Amino acid sequence: MITELEKPNPYEIACRQFDIAADKLGLEEDLRRVLRSTKRELTVHFPVKMDNGEVKVFTGYRVHHNVARGPAKGGIRYHPDVTLDEVRALAMWMTWKCAVVRLPYGGAKGGVICDPKQMSQKELEGLTRRFTTEISILIGPDSDIPAPDVNTNSQTMAWIMDTYSMHHGYSIPSVVTGKPVNIGGSEGRSEATGRGVVYVLEAAAKELHMDLSKAKVAVQGFGNAGSVASSILHNHGARVVAVSDSRGGIYNPSGLNPNEVLEHKMVTGSVVGFRDAETITNDELLTLPCDVLIPAALENQITERNADQIRARVIVEAANGPTTPDADEILFDKGVLVIPDILANAGGVTVSYFEWVQDKQAFFWSEREINQRLKAILTSSFSEVYQLSNNQKTSMRTAAYMIAVDRVAKATKLRGIYP
Known part of the structure; x- marks a missing residue:
């Protein structure tokens, strides 16, 4: 059994995986510094009134890794072991995930340190709505689109969407993906x-x-x-x-x-x-x-x-x-x-992308069409990675990273350094 002290640091692992691919690609040092770094990190501490009347203060995070290829995209998890380094790593992995399957997104991730299994539905709703308010300076349909992750689900996304919409005075379904179908979710997203x-x-x-x-x-x-x-x-x-x-x-x-x-x-x-x-x-x-x-x-x-x-x-x-x-x-x-x-596991973010597109257009597709598009994207992406893996005589992970990092690096170079 691995103790807490022996657990590998997820952000160090993410950086090491990036470095392996960067070495293979011969990426210049300046670009490595940019792609290794997160763009922004938000830490929030917020109160929630529990069912017994007690007020507890929770800590949450929202991290953007890189947005060179499009809006930030990534899930929100509720777990007692959430750490900032974990969220950083997950945000970086989201950047590469979106790039390897050619989605026009950058990587983000969020998390709240809590044990949802010990909380009532009312407490979870209160936590979700307050956390949404705290990170509302970052999220938005054109800037950062959250989704479900560990211990969050379509109901959580419904609360986030409703909270964000109430702040703006009208419904904005495209602010999250993984919502129930009745309020703008996509067929086939949960599977x-x-x-x-x-x-x-x-x-x-x-x-x-x-x-x-x-x-x-x-x-x-x-x-x-x-x-x-x-x-x-x-x-x-x-x-x-x-x-x-x-x-x-x-x-x-x-x-x-x-x-x-x-x-x-x-x-x-x-x-x-x-x-x-x-x-x-x-x-x-x-x-x-x-x-x-x-x-x-x-x-x-x-x-x-x-x-x-x-x-x-x-x-x-x-x-x-x-x-x-x-x-x-x-x-x-x-x-x-x-x-x-x-x-x-890029199927989730791929259909999240489909959901976002459908919400933006207010035009929805059948589950059969969604599954066909999903299979085409993942099968094609697998073939690219598998072929490069064989050609380079390297692991599938390194090959996937090489493809993803190369795409993000090219986008970053094309956009240049502002100002």
Whole structure:
């Protein structure tokens, strides 16, 4: 078990990943300084009245990394372990994520230090509306468009949209994405991250001549992305042998039905205790015998401590930053194909982009059309990254970073230094 002091710093990891790609690209030092730095960082401390009448003060962050290619885009997470360095890293990863799939966005991220699982719906609404007010100096439909992330959802986005709209006196649905469909959300948005994971996995399977209908899959993190990916793969015939959440995991080598596991979790609050399954830890899940491993939880799950024990042939990073650079090297040497987060989980931001476009036009598309566009973008992006990876004889992550960093660097150079 990794202690708090031993946890790798996510921003240091993000910078190290950038440096590897910058070295490969031969990026000049001045440009490196610009692209390594965040553009702006906002820290807010704000009071919220709790149900028992007590007033608590919460700390939140909103960080913009780079906006050379368009408005800042990135989720907001609620978690007890949120730190400024984590938000910085996530903002930087969003910059590369948007660039690798050619979206006209820059990277942003936000977070509030809190434990939403210990808060009522009313308390969460109060926290969300006050946090929105505090960061309203940054967010806007043409400047910074938030979205859901860890422990936030479409309801959270509805509160943000309503709060921002009330301040302006009219409805502005394009200020956030990931909203309910009834107030300007997009069809297919809630499933987009998990569906995108499946699309890039299908593209990888073709290259590796892997039959997904016979594959064994383990999923760490049975939240939105993990549960959707599990369900789609199960419906395609794959055998989902293990899933987990923050309380632990379950394992059945004969296979689990993700739809039934989700029903169990909705009733009990966890996947743990599901019938006909062995209880395992999150760490144990990562090293199970399987063909495909989908880390869909938090950062720094696959490290130099456990990378050599991983038995999967393909890792698809549905989470942000689940693999450290040291682990990357070990996995690459072992011949494990790691589809990096900035490509693997880009389905969410891609359909967020579709939602934003639809809101701007007040013209909406069908879910079938959205899924077709999503698949086309992710399949094409996977092919670009995979081809460069083979040509450069480097990892998929480094190849993805090379493409993304190059695009942002070119945009930054073209725009120049103001004044």
